[in-house]
Amino acid sequence: MSDRPAKSYGIIATFQTAPQLYHAAEQVRDAGYRHWDCITPFPVHGLDRAMGLRRSIVPRISLAGGITGFITGMTLIWWTGAWDYPLIVGGKPYFSPMFAFPVSYELTILFTAFATIIGMFVLNGLPMHYHPVLKYEHIRRGMDDTFFIVIEARDPRFNAANTRALLEKAGGTAIAELEA
Amino acid sequence: MAHASESTVGAPAILREVKPAVLPRAILVEHGRSFSWITDKISGIIEGKTPGWWWVCFILACFVASFTVGGITYLVATGVGVWGHANPVNWAWDIVNFVFWIGIGHAGTLISAILCLLRQKWRTSINRAAEAMTIFAVVCAAIFPVFHVGRIWYAWYLFPIPNSNVIWQNFRSPLEWDVFAVSTYGTVSVLFWYVGLIPDLAVLRDRFYAAGNKLRSFLYGLFAMGWRGSNRHWSNYEMAYLILAGVSTPLVLSVHTIVSFDFAVSLLPGWHTTIFPPYFVAGAIFSGFGMVLTLMLPLRAVYGLQDLITQYHIDCMCKITLATGTIVGYAYGMEFFIAWYGANPYEGFAFINRAFGHYAWAYWIMISCNVITPQFFWFRKVRENTTLVWVLSIFVNVGMWFERFVIIVTSLARDFLPSSWGYYSPSIVEIFTFFGTFGVFSVLFLLFIRFLPIMPMAELKAVTPQADVHGGHHGDHKTGLGDPASVEQGGPQP
Known part of the structure; x- marks a missing residue:
């Protein structure tokens, strides 16, 4: 492995508390x-708003x-009851939306x-068992008690020096480069 | 929007003077525990050595479960006649136990879905275990109707799958509705539970990886779907979770409504009543909370979870048990009133017979367990005595089993013609099969507490004071949420 990664995925910065992360995200x-x-x-x-995310479209899929x-119901x-094999049971009609309602419901x-769960997975691009972020050595803390901001190198505004400065100004610590 | 802002501007000046009372919020995680404390506490249960009591309970549960295995093996090998069903009671033990177990499941969905929609944040520490209880209760419930069909290998006839007779299912029958209701309920409960588990499985994946246990890290990671805590994911995830809660709420109400239709749509005195759907739903939640208390109180004591399942949680659960138990008591009274007010001699007889007939013993067990027991929860002293709460919760479980027994058996045993009256007693095979389901349930629950996080770590962290990003800015709204200094506790803690 070379000292410098061949291709950079982006920059990751650590934040110790939720309010710090929130204000950094706004910046x-x-x-x-x-x-x-x-x-x-x-x-x-409230982080969605701080990140400028739009409302999730999962409800439309649902x-x-x-x-x-x-x-379908x-x-x-x-x-089955009125077309393929009409059968009189208890003198009741072949079809009625009334008795069909509970099953359709x-x-x-x-x-x-x-639809909700499949929609959520598709929108999130999961399952994805490999991701550059997961290679970061301290990422485990991100599931535990620490917060991170990742800025990707493919962003048009990305500039290694300026982006790092922005994250530093926003209060980020342990700023590191992520391998793609 | 324009109208909204106009009305705000045009509001009487007095409204700007009004300061709404700031109600103290209950502390849901005591002693200002940090995020990492929560992670360590919950994950530690799984990572630690298997405790000795777990093995004792597991072996005992397996032994009890073998009674169900034995009972149904004998039934399948011999025929459904080994159950005590005979005219006029052709439907008793299986449906009693089916309704009993399904009802227990309903509290899990109530906690995970309805309390989520009502923003009752105290649900967070108990919802994972309660949902697990739901799934395992549905498993136990499903055993009974499936084996009551007799020829179990034809159970797939319940579903609209083309078969050699070319006849389809009778969708006019509430029993067919039940097939769809219960299978949907089981499926959606598993999905809801699984979605809740994903972030916690990712935690375990990373912890086992760090600890060098590659196999368990792989298995947890496989089901964690590569979760990485991305906020873009959380955004969709939270929406999906909310929608699942939104659909589970009408689902849980409809499932027990349809279960009650099994009876209410028939013409039998004592069953043919419109009060059944709400009465069954209240009873289901009542019995389910009884079971949640029965399970959570020992778990809390054994694992030292007093900071997460606080006295406030126990109070809330006791109060819901009290409220639903009282609704059930009201329904018992209203049934009698309508039987008298309806002036139908068969209906009137059915109820007099319930209270004073051959099955009066069962009826009075039901009344004392379901109506009298929960009334103790009015008293703070009782709610604060966990041993007493646990004992009372057992009475609730017993009472709700007898409720189903009373409703089902008394109406069938004494129907319209005295010449066809009978008396039903379960056979030993039925008793064994039912007794064993407690073992089946316990085996599943013990495996759950050993291998999966018993509390949703991510959700618990989200209700701590330090999770609030505005904690330091307008602390006046946060009375009771702890001192603003606790906001700084988000970082690594010893």
């Missing part, structure tokens, strides 16, 4: 960076899943849950 956001991230051991309340589930019950919830 990085205001500096106009787009390809950057915070690493936190728990969801920090809604699509829910609608699919409801239509109704169609299944109509097709459950399928709405089932499909919503799957």
Whole structure:
């Protein structure tokens, strides 16, 4: 392994407390960076706004899943009971949205849950068992009690010296370069 | 937006003078514990040596579980006739135990979903274990209807899978609704639980890696999906978690509603009542909180989790038990009132028979355990005595089992025609099968507390005072959340 990594992924800075991270994130956001991230051991309340993130689009995927589930339930019950093999049971109609409702309702919830989780994984690009950030030797603390800001080298505003200075000014310590 | 700002500007001047009372917030993590203390405490349970008591309990639980294995093996080998069902009671033990276990599961979903939507932050320390309880209770519940079909190898007929008879399921039947309700409930509970586990699995992945245990690090890492604590991920994750809580709430209410439809949609006196759905849901939550207390109090004592499951948590759980128990008591009374007010002789008889007939012993066990027991929780002295709370929670479990027994058996044993009346007693095979499910449940729960974090570390950290990014700026809103100096505790702590 050479002394200098062949290609840099970006720069990582350490912050000891949630408020420090929060204010640093505001500064990085205001500096106009787009390809950057915070690493936190728990969801920090309000950090989305400090990072300038837009509202997650997971709910749209969930809604699509829910609608699919409801239509699946109704169609299944109509097709099996009134179309494929109509059978009189207890003198009741072949199909009615009333008796089809409980099952369709459950399928709405089932499909919503799957859509939500699959949507969350796809949007997050998970599973991804390898990531340059995970190679950082102290990243374990990011799951425990320490906070990090990572600014990626592919960001148009990225400049090794200036970015490092920004993170230093924002209160970051142990600033290090990440290998790609 | 314009309207909103106008109305604020145009508000009477007095409104600007009004200072809302600042209510002290309960401290959810005591002694100002740091983030790393939480990580070490919860992970330490998994990383430490397997305690001796765990092995004792595990072997005992396996022994008890063998009764279920034996009971159902004998049933499958011989036929469903080995159960004590006979005309007119063709449906008793299996459905009693099914409803009993499903009901227990409901408190887990209530804690994880409904209390999440209601922003009851005290749920954080108990929700992981309560959700685990839900999943294991659904497993125990599913055993009964599945084996009651008799020919277990045809159980897949319950699902709309094309079969050689070319006939489809009868979707007009509440029993078919139940198939969908319970399988959805089980699936969504597992998904919700798993999503909650992901960040904590990442913690364990990294800790086992640092400790040099590559195999366990690999296994936890595989299920952690490469979680790296990215805030861009947390943003989607939190939204997904909220939506799962949002859909689990109507789910848990619908599951026990549909379970109650199994009875309410029939025409049998004592079953055919519109009060069943809300009454069953309240009863389910009541029994579930009984079970949560039964499980969490020993866990708290054994692992020394008093800083995380505080007296405030126990108070909250006791009060919910009291509230739902009282709702159940009200439902018992209202059933009698409607039976009289409805002026239907069969309905009236069904209720008089419940209280004073052949099964009166079961009815009075139910009343004393479900209506009288929770009333002790009115008293602070009782709630602060954990041993007493634990004993009372056992009574709640017993009472709720008898509730299902009373509802199901008395109505079937004494229906319209006296010539077809009977008396049901369980056979030894049924008793063994049910007894064994406590072992099945315990085996699963013991494996859970040994191998998975019993509390959501990330969520616990988020409710500590030092997680609040505005802690130092407007401390006047934070009365009771600890002194502002505690904000500085976020860093590494000894």
